Amino acid sequence: MAKYVAVAGKGGVGKTTFTALLLRQIVKNNNISVLAVDADPNANLNEALGLEVTATISELLEETKNPKAIPVGMPKDVFVEYRLQQTLVESEDIDLLVMGGPQGPGCYCYPNDLLRKYLENLGSNYDLIAVDTEAGLEHISRRTIPHVDTMFVISDSSARGIRSAGRVNDLIKGLHSAVGEVYLVVTKTTDNDINSLSEEIEKTGLKLIGEIPLDPLVSELDLAGKPLYTLPDESKAVQAVKKILERTQIF
Ligand SMILES: Nc1ncnc2c1ncn2[C@@H]1O[C@H](COP(=O)(O)OP(=O)(O)O)[C@@H](O)[C@H]1O
Numbered sequence: 681m682a683k684y685v686a687v688a689g690k691g692g693v694g695k696t697t698f699t700a701l702l703l704r705q706i707v708k709n710n711n712i713s714v715l716a717v718d719a720d721p722n723a724n725l726n727e728a729l730g731l732e733v734t735a736t737i738s739e740l741l742e743e744t745k746n747p748k749a750i751p752v753g754m755p756k757d758v759f760v761e762y763r764l765q766q767t768l769v770e771s772e773d774i775d776l777l778v779m780g781g782p783q784g785p786g787c788y789c790y791p792n793d794l795l796r797k798y799l800e801n802l803g804s805n806y807d808l809i810a811v812d813t814e815a816g817l818e819h820i821s822r823r824t825i826p827h828v829d830t831m832f833v834i835s836d837s838s839a840r841g842i843r844s845a846g847r848v849n850d851l852i853k854g855l856h857s858a859v860g861e862v863y864l865v866v867t868k869t870t871d872n873d874i875n876s877l878s879e880e881i882e883k884t885g886l887k888l889i890g891e892i893p894l895d896p897l898v899s900e901l902d903l904a905g906k907p908l909y910t911l912p913d914e915s916k917a918v919q920a921v922k923k924i925l926e927r928t929q930i931f
């Protein structure tokens with residue numbers, strides 16, 4: 681069965697960077713099939729991975745609400761499934777699905793049920809599914825993502841960031857779906873940040889699994905609009921993610 685990994689935290693803390701680097705590390709060292717799911721409405725995992733996206737799931741679900749979009753004689757569920765398949769971006773290392781923006785008004789129960797079934801079937805084709813989540817963890821609470829084996833809560837290296845990570849942890853505890861291990865990752869750290877933040881970290885109840893230092897190479901690529909996937913092995917961020925992965929039981 682596929683392992684589900686999710687990455688949570690408020691905007692700007694480094695979720696997408698961490699997800700891309702985690703996938704880079706996993707794919708490099710294991711011969712496994714990976715599906716990345718960008719569940720953040722502010723979607724940019726594709727850029728970090730260097731993949732081109734043509735359509736998001738939200739756009740497609742919106743389209744299926746228009747009866748004229750469905751070819752005459754085609755059952756609606758067949759049409760939705762066919763269009764869902766078209767949103768999957770396939771590449772040599774990693775496939776990608778982009779959820780897209782929030783859904784508009786009206787009832788989406790029917791297409792969401794189809795989406796849930798589609799993802800369940802699709803999931804069985806992969807060894808690992810990694811989800812770059814949105815702040816409210818909606819796709820997990822709605823069970824579009826069926827369960828999570830390993831959850832990484834990301835915080836930047838500020839007291840406010842750590843407190844926010846604590847609130848994300850409370851949200852995770854309140855989810856009705858099963859979540860296995862939950863780890864804290866503090867990103868963009870310099871010098872002694874972790875020691876200074878230790879009291880705040882303790883208050884969250886989260887288990888710190890590692891830190892990712894502020895890495896000038898990450899900033900450089902970001903500035904140039906280049907995929908993070910291409911970071912060299914010696915990058916500080918790459919090394920840090922490697923260590924974090926080794927401390928988990930993912931692969
Ligand atoms: N370790 C790091 N070193 C330097 N810059 C980083 C690091 N991690 C993230 N960033 C930068 O922080 C910003 C937000 O990161 P991003 O991963 O997009 O956050 P999120 O997905 O949580 O919104 C980006 O400009 C990114 O380049």
Ligand SMILES: [Mg+2]
Pocket residue numbers: 695696697720722724725812
């Ligand atoms: Mg992001």
